Amino acid sequence: MTSARRPLLEVTDLAVRFASPSGPLEAVRGVSFTLGRERLAIVGESGSGKSMTVRSLLGIAGPAATVTASRARFGDIDLLSLSGAQLRAIRGRRIAMVVQDPRQGLNPIRTIGNQVGEMLRIHQDMPRRSIARRAVELLDEVHIRDPARVSRLHAHEISGGMAQRVMIAMMLAAGPEILIADEATSALDAVVQHHILELIDEQVKRRGMGLILISHDLDLVAGYADRMLVMYGGRVVETLTAEQGYKNAQHPYTRGLMACTPSLAHPGGILPTLERDPAWLL
Numbered sequence: 001m002t003s004a005r006r007p008l009l010e011v012t013d014l015a016v017r018f019a020s021p022s023g024p025l026e027a028v029r030g031v032s033f034t035l036g037r038e039r040l041a042i043v044g045e046s047g048s049g050k051s052m053t054v055r056s057l058l059g060i061a062g063p064a065a066t067v068t069a070s071r072a073r074f075g076d077i078d079l080l081s082l083s084g085a086q087l088r089a090i091r092g093r094r095i096a097m098v099v100q101d102p103r104q105g106l107n108p109i110r111t112i113g114n115q116v117g118e119m120l121r122i123h124q125d126m127p128r129r130s131i132a133r134r135a136v137e138l139l140d141e142v143h144i145r146d147p148a149r150v151s152r153l154h155a156h157e158i159s160g161g162m163a164q165r166v167m168i169a170m171m172l173a174a175g176p177e178i179l180i181a182d183e184a185t186s187a188l189d190a191v192v193q194h195h196i197l198e199l200i201d202e203q204v205k206r207r208g209m210g211l212i213l214i215s216h217d218l219d220l221v222a223g224y225a226d227r228m229l230v231m232y233g234g235r236v237v238e239t240l241t242a243e244q245g246y247k248n249a250q251h252p253y254t255r256g257l258m259a260c261t262p263s264l265a266h267p268g269g270i271l272p273t274l275e276r277d278p279a280w281l282l
Contacts, residue, residue, distance in 0.1 A: 009035040012071035041225035049234040059087040096171035100183040102163035106155040113151030123174035138169040161192040
């Protein structure tokens with residue numbers, strides 16, 4: 001396979017285990033997928049292994065985690081063979097992650113511009129006189145009004161939606177090849193959720209990146225993904241393409257997730273209880 005066609009990320013038989021008094025706890029079991037310069041959504045309930053899948057590949061699953069895989073390659077790099085220092089050189093620069101609560105990632109005593117500039121200092125080795133100007137440009141690229149003024153503000157002076165835009169600007173500062181959005185909209189209201197997803201979609205297409213979009217809301221992310229992996233109990237139970245559409249799902253778990261989504265066409269209706277089959281865990 002030529003380098004131009006090689007996936008950005010190749011994962012085969014990924015497993016993540018944690019020790020417990022009752023024996024090993026398998027958080028991720030036999031997960032396999034590839035990511036090219038495309039939009040991949042990983043969906044499922046809380047605890048299904050969505051976030052742990054990507055965190056384990058980046059070395060941030062925690063010291064108690066045991067991570068194994070037949071293959072876990074980022075281009076020509078075997079991610080599981082890297083030292084902590086080598087992984088830190090990749091995180092942020094080549095693979096960036098936007099997290100659920102943007103305020104957790106912002107320093108309350110430093111200005112927005114200073115924090116965006118820090119990413120440029122660390123990953124781009126830019127001259128100091130150029131950093132402030134580029135920080136304002138990045139804020140403008142994520143559609144923040146009056147970016148020069150916002151760059152002088154602190155985290156408590158901006159809204160949640162604007163804080164998430166700032167985090168996206170910070171993650172884009174190094175020009176990563178892969179952007180991971182880990183429940184990046186779940187702390188926001190419905191209108192702002194779509195605005196943030198549209199912004200992420202715009203930047204991914206503009207920069208030619210690969211996107212991993214992690215969410216518990218299948219209906220929300222369906223319009224922003226080329227493919228969707230549906231996870232249950234640490235496993236991928238179904239893969240859907242944009243052409244198929246999530247409404248053509250075959251697995252009963254996926255169909256159950258869809259049935260539990262409230263509908264404006266039938267407001268006030270009683271939602272069904274999601275049923276689970278122990279056989280899905282085998």
